[in-house]
Amino acid sequence: MKREEIHIRDPFVFIENGTYYLLGTTTEEPWGQGSDFTLYSSVDLENFEKKRSLITDGSLDSYTNLWAPELHKYKSKYYLLVSAFRKDVGRGCLIFVSDSLDGEFRALTGEYITPKGWGCLDATLFCYENKPYLCFSNEWMTPISRDGDGSLFIAELKDDLTGLIGEPKKIISGKESGIAIEIGDEKGRGYVAEGPWLYEENEKIVLLWSTISKSGYTVVKSVSGSGIFGEYKYEKIIFDNDGGHCMSFLGSDAKRRIVLHQPNISPNERMKVFMI
Numbered sequence: 416m417k418r419e420e421i422h423i424r425d426p427f428v429f430i431e432n433g434t435y436y437l438l439g440t441t442t443e444e445p446w447g448q449g450s451d452f453t454l455y456s457s458v459d460l461e462n463f464e465k466k467r468s469l470i471t472d473g474s475l476d477s478y479t480n481l482w483a484p485e486l487h488k489y490k491s492k493y494y495l496l497v498s499a500f501r502k503d504v505g506r507g508c509l510i511f512v513s514d515s516l517d518g519e520f521r522a523l524t525g526e527y528i529t530p531k532g533w534g535c536l537d538a539t540l541f542c543y544e545n546k547p548y549l550c551f552s553n554e555w556m557t558p559i560s561r562d563g564d565g566s567l568f569i570a571e572l573k574d575d576l577t578g579l580i581g582e583p584k585k586i587i588s589g590k591e592s593g594i595a596i597e598i599g600d601e602k603g604r605g606y607v608a609e610g611p612w613l614y615e616e617n618e619k620i621v622l623l624w625s626t627i628s629k630s631g632y633t634v635v636k637s638v639s640g641s642g643i644f645g646e647y648k649y650e651k652i653i654f655d656n657d658g659g660h661c662m663s664f665l666g667s668d669a670k671r672r673i674v675l676h677q678p679n680i681s682p683n684e685r686m687k688v689f690m691i
Contacts (some may be wrong), residue, residue, distance in 0.1 A: 419685055420462050424676045425483035425537075425610070425660040426686040428460075431516065432666070433462055437686070438469070439483050441659075445681055449481035450470060450497065460688055469495055469520050470511060477501055483610070483660065487540045489547065494576060495520050496528075498536035507531070508538035508551060510576055524577050533559050537660070540576075541613040543620070543643045547572040549579065550613055551623075554667040555589060555598075555605030563597070563605025564590035566622055569643065586612075586647045587624055587637060594635055594649070595626040610660035622647050623673070625659035632679040 424440035432557035437455040442448050452470045455463040459577040475481060480500035489627050495511040507527030522612045528549060529535035534557025540547045556567030570583035589595040591604035597604050610625035620639040625632060635651040654661070658677025665673055673691045676684040 416463050416465070417485075418457075418463060418601075418688075421455065421463060421686065422684060423686050424516075424681075424683055424684045426674045426676055427483070428664055428674055429486040429488075430664060430676055434458060436466075436514070437463060438484050438486060439676070439686070440484075443480070443682060447479060447686075449479065450496075452481075452484055454486075471514075471518070471608050472519065472521065474522050475499065475509075478507070481597050483537050485539055485662070489540065489542070489576065491618075493518075494523070494540065494637075496540060497526075498538065504535055505532065505663075506534045506554065506557065508535055513690075528576070528579070530579070530583065531540065533557070536610045537578050537611060539611050539613065539662075540572075541643075543615070547574065547576060549583075550586075550611040551583075552609040552611065554609065555607055558601060562590065563599075564588055565606050565608045565626075566590075566596070567608050567622075578600055584644050586622070586639075586644075589626055590633070592649070594633065594652070595683075596627050596629055598627050599602050600647070604633065607683065612662045614663060620645070622659055623653060623663060625661065625675075629656060630655040630659035632660050632677075634661050634673070634675060653691060654689070663691065 426439040429436040437456045454466045457463045478499040482498040484497045495515045500506045507529045510523040514521045538551040550569045567587035569582035571580040588607035595606040607626045612623045622637045625634040636650045637647040662671040663677035
C-alpha cells in the first residue's frame with residue numbers, strides 16, 4: 416500500500432538492515448483504543464507492506480488511549496514503548512521487550528515506567544554516554560505542578576530499563592515556552608509540551624518536541640550544549656502547519672529526515688517526511 420493510504424498518528428520509523436519499519440497510533444479510533452501495534456515495512460518510505468501486530472497476548476485489553484508506540488534496539492533486544500490509560504492507574508508509559516523483531520513482545524515489568532500518578536505520555540528512549548535515559552511528557556490535563564503546565568521531563572534509567580534512577584528533571588515548560596497557547600474548556604485549561612525526540616549533533620543534544628501554537632500543531636527545536644540534564648534553549652520552529660509528534664533519523668544518504676503526522680484532525684492524519 417502507498418504511504419498516503421495509511422491512517423496514522425505519531426508515526427515512528429525504525430531502521431534495520433536497509434528496511435524501514437513503520438508503526439504508530441494506527442486504528443480508526445485514536446481517542447478510543449488508539450494503536451493496534453501494526454508494523455509496516457518499506458524499502459523506500461513510499462510503498463509499505465503490513466507485517467503483523469507486535470502485541471497479541473491480550474495484556475493491553477484493559478487499557479485505552481494506546482498511543483505513540485516507539486521501537487528501539489538496546490543491548491541486542493528490541494523494546495517497545497507505549498503510552499496507555501486505565502481508570503485505576505491513570506495515564507502512563509509501558510515498556511515491552513522481545514529477543515527479535517519477529518518475536519513476541521512481552522511486558523518488561525507490567526508497571527508504568529513513568530512516575531506513578533503523574534499522568535504521563537509519549538516516553539522515548541535515548542542513550543547518552545553509554546547510559547539509557549527516558550524523556551517523557553507530563554500532560555497538561557494532569558500536571559504535577561497543578562497549574563496547567565504541560566511539560567517534558569528526563570530521567571536516567573536502570574541499565575535493564577526496569578525503572579528510573581533519581582528524580583526526573585523538567586527540561587521544557589509548555590507554559591513558559593513563549594510558543595504554546597492555552598487550550599481547553601470549562602473542565603480545564605493548560606499548555607502542551609509532548610512528543611519528545613532527542614539526538615546528538617555537533618556535540619550538542621537536540622530535542623524536537625510538539626505543542627499547540629497560534630498556527631496549530633507545531634514542532635519545536637530546542638538544544639542543550641551542556642549535557643543531558645543541561646538547559647534546553649529554544650532554537651527555532653521546525654514545522655507549524657498543523658502537524659507534529661515527530662521523530663527523526665539519518666537516511667542512507669546521511670541526510671537527516673523528520674517524520675510527523677499532518678493534519679492533526681482524524682481521520683485525515685497521514686505520515687509526512689521532510690528533510691531538516
